[in-house]
Amino acid sequence: MNRSGFFYDLLSTLFERQNIARVKGDGRSITSLCDDLIASASEVSGYNMGQQILSRFSELTQEDEIAFFEYLNEKMDIDIDRLQASTAAYQIDQSPENFANLLDAAEPKRQELLRRINRVPGTTGDLVKMRARLLKLLKDHPSFGRIDVDFQHLFGSWFNRGFLVPRRIHWQSPANILEKIIKYEAVHAINDWDDLRRRVEPPDRRCYAFFHPAMPDDPLIFVEVALVKGIPGSVQEILAENREILSPESADTAVFYSISNCQAGLRGVSFGNSLIKQVVEDLQAEVKSINTFVTLSPIPGLNRWLHQSVIDQPNTVVAAEDIEMAIESGELGGLKEQSQWLRRQAAHYLVNQKTRNGMPLDPVARFHLNNGAMLHDIHAGADLSPNGVRQSCGLMVNYLYDLKKVSQFHEGFAETHTVFTSREVKTLADAAAANSNGRKLKNGS
Amino acid sequence: MNRSGFFYDLLSTLFERQNIARVKGDGRSITSLCDDLIASASEVSGYNMGQQILSRFSELTQEDEIAFFEYLNEKMDIDIDRLQASTAAYQIDQSPENFANLLDAAEPKRQELLRRINRVPGTTGDLVKMRARLLKLLKDHPSFGRIDVDFQHLFGSWFNRGFLVPRRIHWQSPANILEKIIKYEAVHAINDWDDLRRRVEPPDRRCYAFFHPAMPDDPLIFVEVALVKGIPGSVQEILAENREILSPESADTAVFYSISNCQAGLRGVSFGNSLIKQVVEDLQAEVKSINTFVTLSPIPGLNRWLHQSVIDQPNTVVAAEDIEMAIESGELGGLKEQSQWLRRQAAHYLVNQKTRNGMPLDPVARFHLNNGAMLHDIHAGADLSPNGVRQSCGLMVNYLYDLKKVSQFHEGFAETHTVFTSREVKTLADAAAANSNGRKLKNGS
């Protein structure tokens, strides 16, 4: 007997406004429209112009798109002279007026432009798509990074955690949402509707997503969870078609086996940490028997590093060609016999290999460790799909979220980049490191 | 047969998160908490600190509140030296990094602080209340206006029209929403639940509001509408208890007879124009017979001006004492006989009396004229409540929204402050102006 009738009602409008018809163009170019929108104080004509801009943008050729972003980058940038004058004025007199002038001068016009386009109900998703287009051009047009700073600033404010809506995804969810889960799954591909159903329908499988009220049709991020007995060592057992279904109350462990960001245009606006936290809270409240929260995660950078490492320090166990073959064919071949060696290397890679600024080399490790998880275990033969073999010789990791230590681990990692591990993983890493140092010594001698 | 089931579902969470329990304090002062929140990268401890800050703030004495705002104003302001350095760097090299640094330096830390507090689900309303408290202090602490600039900037972005949800309010609405309508009604007070019911239940009465998804319990603004035959000349006939109920299809006119902003903390973040536009669209789609959209509006500044005007230019019709008596007693007395003279003065006031920057003196006139409405008619005896007599000798105005001309009128008003009027109102204003000029001439001679 819940108490939220009105709020369902409230959101219906969010949907209705999706249907706003795009207006017809009136002949102005997209840049004239932007100029006019910035100049205009009229809300009514502002709507019209906002819609036209988005409509035009969606039809631009790549060349025109570049021209449009150049316009945003150059013509809608900060006016440095004005900024310096406002700064000087504010330095002399910190009046609110001077302060307002300074803030205004310090904001590039394109931020206001994007806010004004966003006034048209239902267009937030279009702006996210616009940034996705921009991101594709960044490599060849690095100066567009300035526009991207503005997008990031606005999206950080609009997609603030406080505005996000967590939702469970299940077999009763609308098909148009479910098809997006199929499309966006980035870790263990969902082959078809039957595969999807196996991940969202059984009582021991869960899927949770974040939505933004202005994009109610489109998830921002989602996580897939398996409720199991004991910490699992392979994703095959989780995804098996004919596995036995567990009653949730018999489970003691929740395994986060897949996390996917859905919106390319929201790169750098982080939700994953919040979503995991939210799901842990929800599961704790709902399934009392669960006391362990753990991931089963890929090691996306392992093989690349391993290949280089084996080239740098040849050894008697595997040859660079073995790794190459795994990367190319997606098949383990003789490596199948080397699981213990591989686990040690993986531990060494995850614990000891760092970027220039002292962070773990592996991006997934960075994510979970920064969330306050610890490196709990490493499994060979854990993802034997071609993709799993290609990136990490089939190895996977459990990151453990120990709720009592999450804060402490997060702080430790944030301040000193400390990688917290289980004794097991430490032993593995030490063995590999000793070996490696030994070799280094030998090599160095 | 609508298609929006999922979206109702989606919003349920918005409600659930209202219930998040406030955390216990841990001994840190509110300013230490703010310092720590800005310094911390941890989301988990960030939530905790955000909640503590809000909890502390709600318990501050006025003195401590002032101290807290002083802290925000001084300690969390822009670092001018850093800003100048970043500006200089950007002037030399417009790299995205330099640009990002510049933007960062140009934003006072308190903006990021407020965004981080807002990450805690359900706290947006608390931040709106925080600004409401700030606004009360502005008069005595004008320098706090700097903080207010930041609030305005953030709220302008968060309460962007694209994020607002329009909802009809009716007798099936939740009681906790309806009681807020009673509380927030600012123009024609709602006495009790029966009075409320008369405004939202009959088929010829409507009420529409804007909500924000992060404050689903609390309207931002609402408008009350009567569907009638012909443009009405008094609010008494609209609010009468025993009036005859009209079938909507028999109505030809929608009268906006009350618009109330609900959140003091959102002052300056304008929704009224959008709401009127939205309601006009909805009513046009729903009730085909309606072709006229008009307000019945108060003239809040009339009596104040009239009093001064009569003192400045004594005349044979009314004396300053007559106006004074109306203002003080809320009774018309002898003025009852002077309706035509009063209408002329009101027209003169609305059309010809301006602020220093050339805008109409009357705030309600400014609002509707800026929306693109025209001054259609002026009625005496239109609001005979004590309040109506006190502020405008019982006179009210119809502003007409002629959809074909709204854009044109808005532009005209925005650019040249032109007050568009009906012939009727023009005649009234001219008569009063002629008289006034005549007197001026005489006096001047």
Add this chain to the structure above:
Amino acid sequence: MNRSGFFYDLLSTLFERQNIARVKGDGRSITSLCDDLIASASEVSGYNMGQQILSRFSELTQEDEIAFFEYLNEKMDIDIDRLQASTAAYQIDQSPENFANLLDAAEPKRQELLRRINRVPGTTGDLVKMRARLLKLLKDHPSFGRIDVDFQHLFGSWFNRGFLVPRRIHWQSPANILEKIIKYEAVHAINDWDDLRRRVEPPDRRCYAFFHPAMPDDPLIFVEVALVKGIPGSVQEILAENREILSPESADTAVFYSISNCQAGLRGVSFGNSLIKQVVEDLQAEVKSINTFVTLSPIPGLNRWLHQSVIDQPNTVVAAEDIEMAIESGELGGLKEQSQWLRRQAAHYLVNQKTRNGMPLDPVARFHLNNGAMLHDIHAGADLSPNGVRQSCGLMVNYLYDLKKVSQFHEGFAETHTVFTSREVKTLADAAAANSNGRKLKNGS
């Protein structure tokens, strides 16, 4: 994160169909319409006729209403000859055809008539109202009881527990539902919206109702519950305006202090037992700390019985005039001093006074005892409202629902009319009975 979006959606239509416009009459009398509806096989014209019948019925004078019910009673009764023939045929050959003919012959045509009217979406409530009108006529027209048998039969099937929807009522409920709670409250009157709010808004107050999907606007029955510490002895403390609000987790007892049937037309279709059962289940799941479920119930028949009893067996404690005064004035007067004596009498009345068929004399006692509750305690001064004094000298009872014994007690009561009581109540009843028997002996000697 619930999973029920679609189902909300589904019910929206239940509402929409409320709005079906009544059709215009076509000149046929209500009885011709009934004849034609029974004769017609067309669904389309059946709808039209059903609507006309209801529309006509609502406009009948009392005289015409009686004529209409006479028509239903006589013209739409069972055809005995046909029934006897069908019975004989079935006796010879139990073929399905003969069986179908028999069932058909054994059903009065008015049942099919009512079912056909009910095909028009949204009319179930109108049929409930029709029976309410019928019930008012029963006393003067006892033969109409035949029609009532049919109504009861149909409503028993349509309002089967499996079709009812339990809903919590709270301050977020729609105002049109809440106003019905105010209107229907039959035990402790709700004075106004503030009084209502005190019963549904605080976290330690609950209200639950049953709805039928075909009457989504109108509750069938509701119960008000207080979550408290310890079993309360007066309704004043529950309804007090300025009482301290309890956090639900601190409560150990749920008190059912008011149960009201809402639909006169559903008399005899019992929901109370199911509702209590449902609420107990919901509360157990939601508020773990609650382990006692108890009522605080009126004793509606006490004073009437007491008055007679004192006349029959005068005593030295109170005189018939004392009781009369309480009944008439609603004031206790000197009886205030006699609480212990009153409690004993009440216990005696509840435990030992029976109807001809051996059931407790008191209707509320019958209801709860039949549900499997036990008589737990009796309190003087427990309802000092004029109404409470008038009916029971301000006494009230706790019936205790001990979940482990509910089945056993129900069976015992159902089979042998055993009234299960606490030791306390037994002692009270024994004392009174001894006295009474003593007096009887004395009188009898």
Add this chain to the structure above:
Amino acid sequence: MNRSGFFYDLLSTLFERQNIARVKGDGRSITSLCDDLIASASEVSGYNMGQQILSRFSELTQEDEIAFFEYLNEKMDIDIDRLQASTAAYQIDQSPENFANLLDAAEPKRQELLRRINRVPGTTGDLVKMRARLLKLLKDHPSFGRIDVDFQHLFGSWFNRGFLVPRRIHWQSPANILEKIIKYEAVHAINDWDDLRRRVEPPDRRCYAFFHPAMPDDPLIFVEVALVKGIPGSVQEILAENREILSPESADTAVFYSISNCQAGLRGVSFGNSLIKQVVEDLQAEVKSINTFVTLSPIPGLNRWLHQSVIDQPNTVVAAEDIEMAIESGELGGLKEQSQWLRRQAAHYLVNQKTRNGMPLDPVARFHLNNGAMLHDIHAGADLSPNGVRQSCGLMVNYLYDLKKVSQFHEGFAETHTVFTSREVKTLADAAAANSNGRKLKNGS
């Protein structure tokens, strides 16, 4: 801006109650449980017994199932002696008590048994399934038809049109509903989710279903509609994968191209007429441009009849072998050339071929003609799927729902079995009849 928040809320419980866990058995046999449930007055133990009965039933072997139905048929039948006594008593004195006794005696106990089982929330669907099982046994156990009479009686009352909820099905519908549409489609099979999507997602395709509030997960019947320009002559153009999508406002015709009953256990409880009527109303209100409502229907009995007819009256156009081949292979072969001849035969079959009681031989024709539709056109090559060829050589029919004539046509058909046709169809039928009579004459001579 709709007004139905609460009602969504209301239905949520319908869903929640789906989840009621089945109780454990206590050793009683299913028939003992039925005996006890009929004997018991306790609601609590009644729930338990109801659940046990359903649980037992679902596990019965076919043999035990037959025994159970035999028990229902014999032990729970009407008591003829008691019925005759009650009838006699009522004949003498028509008191309400005697009437109630009569009704009670005339109702087999199994009706009350089924009502009591149905008290357990969420079990209505189980009872529908129980009847589906019964229907399978009817052929071999015709006497079970008596039980079926009772099921039909109860379901007719419970699934009264007034209790049904019409819902649009679309791509935003829950996947668990959509998969049932795939499963239940009985006319033009839905191959997979992509095929489904083509029927529910485009703006010119619609699907509507009836639900019962006690079975919110399971449609009762659904209809698929195409919005098109002009009346279509083949289902291939409707189902084509790459057809051009039409904007609804450009359509002038709604084509009902598939109607499927979903619940075998509701056979004989008719919803199709109501659903078509409802959809016509909804479409008229929503898409103003549509003025023609027509089906594109199969002729399921054509080939069987045609085969016999050709055997009876050999002709020079086609031979019995041609028809046989079509029936067996699903391929038209040489019949492809004979479309005009086939159309004539189909018209003759639909217009002139009757059952013993004078109704059209074709079941689909009976359905639509009885709804008040007219036979508008017959198309060859209209359904070239193997199934379409097998049953009707690929021919299909348009039944036209002319809203102004639906009542009149229905009455005409109901009273005199008149088959209303367009001139075109009449011409076709006359041509075939003439021929056939000619041949008959010849043969007869």
